[in-house]
Amino acid sequence: MKRVSLLLVVLFATMFVMQSCKDDSKVKESAREQLASAKDKVNNATKNPKDILKKQEAEPVGPTTTVKFEEMSYDFGKVMEGEIVEHDYKFKNTGTEPLVLKKVKASCGCTVPTWPRNAIAPGESGVIHAKFDTKRRGRPGGAPQNKSITVTGNIDGGKVVLKLKGLVDKKEDPNAKKAAKNGKVNAKKVNTIKVK
16 A cells, blocks of 8 residues: 555656646746856956955946046155144036045045045035044155045046155154164063974
8 A cells, every 4th residue: 555655656746747847948948048147247257356346436337527636646745753744635527417426545544535425516626635644654864655545436437546745754763873873772572482
């Protein structure tokens, strides 16, 4: 009896599979099309997720416009370490569409930009304010500083790079000269352990 019922179950399952295979031609064709589409997307996509994000950030969404900056680079000259350098990059929307600045990012944390968050109408002007903290950036005689501020938005080309440069001077420590002259270095003693 068990054998007969098992045989009937196998027979019905085989008939069901055979019947469903006849009706699946449309489903199989649809699956093949989806698979081909997915393969195309994978082949066209960049392998590195960071590159995909950079590409998305660089490509403006929607209509683009043109922007004209009064200056693309600002040289602040020579300042003493610890001073705060501030500069305004003035610009004008010279296009026919509203200008929307999506992101304004500095090359390092010592420079902080602020920018208008609202759309700038065609013909209107705006300001990107940059604040550079020179703390721990100087050296005697002047340390060259070159900072960049990347502006992304619906700008033709996707982005604009502004520059901030100059020298950061630092007072010499008279104790450092004496220690160097006497051959003494201000360093912590390090214990070493020999391992056999």
